[in-house]
Amino acid sequence: MSQNPRPDAEQPRFSDLVDLVDGLWPFSLTEDWDRTGPVAGRMQRPVSKVLVAVDPVAEVVDEALEGGYDALLTHHPLLLRGVSSVSDEGYKGELLTRLIEGGCGLIAAHTNADQPEGGVSDLLGQVLGLRDMEPLVPAKGNDDVEAPAGIGRVGTLEQPMALAAFARRVAGALPSVAGGVRVAGDAQAEVRRVALCGGAGDSLFDEVRASGADVFVTSDLRHHPASEAREEARGGTPYLIDTAHFASEWVWVPFAAEALKRAAAERGWEIETTASEAVTDPWDFVLVPDRR
Ligand SMILES: [Zn+2]
Known part of the structure; x- marks a missing residue:
């Protein structure tokens, strides 16, 4: 059993959660075009509840804030290309503003979580x-x-x-x-x-x-x-x-929630992790030919 490096800290900080994610899905495996790691959050804030999901979309942010989560780990990065504003006029800025105001950090594990065993x-x-x-x-x-x-x-x-x-x-x-x-x-x-x-x-x-x-x-x-x-x-x-792209990647979500919880426990921290069941595939219905 590994030693808790900071035995005085009963709860991990957001920075510790980022370390746990890096230990499971090393950020060094990220493809050049991709962006992974912490997206928003105060590094010193204690973390006790983490939500895991595929997409950083409004439905998932609602779930994170309403559920009182301290951090949201998503597979897809919210910010991939250059950004010059995170005001709430744009939907991404609005999501980030809500997460920050709600005290919920955001981390992405994307191409670093595609390739390894357990990816x-x-x-x-x-x-x-x-x-x-x-x-x-x-x-x-x-x-x-x-x-x-x-x-x-x-x-x-x-x-x-x-x-x-x-x-x-x-x-x-x-x-x-x-x-x-x-x-x-x-x-x-x-x-x-x-x-x-x-x-x-x-x-x-x-x-x-x-x-x-x-x-x-x-x-x-x-x-x-x-x-x-x-x-x-x-x-x-x-x-x-x-x-559906969402569906093939969702298999990682429950595994990731469990793996994070286990990795935290190995360091002597008890955190609650939840796999979001939000269906964030963008399509709502299809018409199929009537095959008579
Ligand atoms: Zn994807």
């Missing part, structure tokens, strides 16, 4: 029942960080199953969203080797083909990459399963 893609593979998982794109060597794994995963199902049945498993394992999941391929075709990438993965088709996957599960598949991949496959594998 978004690894957890997506676990909930889909994949075995012998490997990264689709192994991480480049990083001496500072132990086993950073890499982007996406490929693994094998225990038993082969029909594409339609596997798509139902995907839909059942993820939060329910209006758009459901979209599938390209013969519903009865057998699949066993599965490639996946939580969040947007349509830049990975070369790696998916090289992995020998029967089916690729990801989000945000645009027309041209998806159409070209299906043409290239001549109707065969890899088939495609397109999920």
Whole structure:
């Protein structure tokens, strides 16, 4: 059991929470274009309740403030590009102002939480029942960080199953969203080797083909990459399963809440962590053709 470095402090500070997040999902793994780490918050403020969510949107900020949380950890960063105002005239400024006024800090763990074991893609593979998982794109060597794994995963199902049945498993394992999941391929075709990438993965088709996957599960598949991949496959594998971006990444939320609580306990701190169940997929309904 590790020693509490500040035995006089019964509660962690916001800066300690930032350290715990960095220990679980090292900020050094963040992609160059991305922004992770603390977004807002007073570093010395004590923290006892932390809310974890995918998106820093109004519904989640409401939940954090109404629930009396001291900190909000989200997967997506609220601020990614240059900002010259956080006044409440813009929605991002309004969210930040409300969080600051409400005494709730904000932290983002984005691409640093995608790649490691216990990261978004690894957890997506676990909930889909994949075995012998490997990264689709192994991480480049990083001496500072132990086993950073890499982007996406490929693994094998225990038993082969029909594409339609596997798509139902995907839909059942993820939060329910209006758009459901979209599938390209013969519903009865057998699949066993599965490639996946939580969040947007349509830049990975070369790696998916090289992995020998029967089916690729990801989000945000645009027309041209998806159409070209299906043409290239001549109707065969890899088939495609397109999920809501929010849904494929939500699998990280309950895991992250538990992992933070455990990491705090190892340092002798008791914090309450909650996985937000807000469905923050932006789509509200779909119209599907009447197949008579
Ligand atoms: Zn995402």
